[in-house]
Amino acid sequence: MKSGVKRYRVKLKFKGPVHFGYKEKTYNLTETFAHSDTLFSGIVNCYSLLYGKAAADNLVEKFFDNPPFKISSAFLYANGEFFVPRPLNMDLTPITGDYKKAKKVKYVPLDFILARDGGGKANKDYRVEHGILARKDMDTPYVISERPRVKINRGDFSTEIYYVSGCYFREGAGLWFFLDIYDDYEEEKVKAAIRLLGDEGIGGEKTYGFGSFEAGIEEYKEKKGNGSGDWLLLSLYYPRMDEKVADIIKAFSLLERAGYSYSPFNQQARKKKVRMLAEGSVFKKDVQGMVVDVSPGEDVGHKILKYGLAYTVPIFNRK
Numbered sequence: 001m002k003s004g005v006k007r008y009r010v011k012l013k014f015k016g017p018v019h020f021g022y023k024e025k026t027y028n029l030t031e032t033f034a035h036s037d038t039l040f041s042g043i044v045n046c047y048s049l050l051y052g053k054a055a056a057d058n059l060v061e062k063f064f065d066n067p068p069f070k071i072s073s074a075f076l077y078a079n080g081e082f083f084v085p086r087p088l089n090m091d092l093t094p095i096t097g098d099y100k101k102a103k104k105v106k107y108v109p110l111d112f113i114l115a116r117d118g119g120g121k122a123n124k125d126y127r128v129e130h131g132i133l134a135r136k137d138m139d140t141p142y143v144i145s146e147r148p149r150v151k152i153n154r155g156d157f158s159t160e161i162y163y164v165s166g167c168y169f170r171e172g173a174g175l176w177f178f179l180d181i182y183d184d185y186e187e188e189k190v191k192a193a194i195r196l197l198g199d200e201g202i203g204g205e206k207t208y209g210f211g212s213f214e215a216g217i218e219e220y221k222e223k224k225g226n227g228s229g230d231w232l233l234l235s236l237y238y239p240r241m242d243e244k245v246a247d248i249i250k251a252f253s254l255l256e257r258a259g260y261s262y263s264p265f266n267q268q269a270r271k272k273k274v275r276m277l278a279e280g281s282v283f284k285k286d287v288q289g290m291v292v293d294v295s296p297g298e299d300v301g302h303k304i305l306k307y308g309l310a311y312t313v314p315i316f317n318r319k
Contacts, residue, residue, distance in 0.1 A: 017166030238308025
């Protein structure tokens with residue numbers, strides 16, 4: 001972490017279900033975490049509600065040269081344990097005892113990838129459940145449930161039943177993300193926008209009460225001296241033109257992002273599709289990334305940006 005940067009860990013305690021869709025017009029599927037671009041859009045929209053469109057436009061422009069803040073994606077937490085994506089080149093076979101089972105692990109404790117003695121600890125006290133490397137005494141932090149909805153055809157008034165999936169977090173569980181503040185002037189405004197986002201809701205189905213939360217923002221003290229030179233990606237990442245990613249990448253996955261833009265000042269607009277490197281990718285060196293203009297061909301009154309700044313942490317490479 002750079003000198004002068006303030007790092008916070010933001011915990012989201014949800015008041016009800018959340019829906020993070022990942023296939024267009026497919027409502028019965030939901031992710032159990034929120035990508036960094038989803039968080040960014042929500043924060044900027046709430047910033048504009050609090051301080052006006054001109055102030056929000058000014059905030060957005062800063063991201064092209066000197067970003068005022070950076071965020072990770074939001075991942076699971078439960079019982080005081082904070083989880084991150086398994087580094088894609090991490091072999092957990094010594095812990096799981098089975099290669100196929102090891103490959104199915106999606107999340108590992110944050111402390112496990114930062115601490116040199118994490119492997120021994122996990123061997124004894126941890127198990128794999130629903131793709132999560134977690135303590136043996138920890139219950140699954142969420143359940144997925146479906147709700148029926150009725151769609152009425154405006155032409156002939158015929159009805160059609162469809163189902164919407166919601167992720168319900170149990171008591172003591174929710175999502176969390178890192179927030180790095182680079183611009184002191186924007187700090188309290190960004191925090192206020194995050195709190196308002198809790199009232200407005202994040203993800204889909206907000207009109208039905210999905211996605212509302214209480215935000216707890218706490219300073220994070222970074223652990224020192226445990227890295228091995230590798231960097232784990234905790235956000236979506238769109239490389240800059242001058243970043244030679246092919247030379248420094250060790251493991252990666254790609255994700256296509258599209259969808260619609262929602263603004264308090266304009267009607268919704270379809271965003272251009274972009275491919276980004278996904279959470280869990282691993283690099284030999286730190287990377288930066290950039291925000292991408294994904295505005296459609298028609299004028300929608302403002303720029304539509306896709307958040308592609310890399311949020312990375314140095315990790316202990318367990319082999």
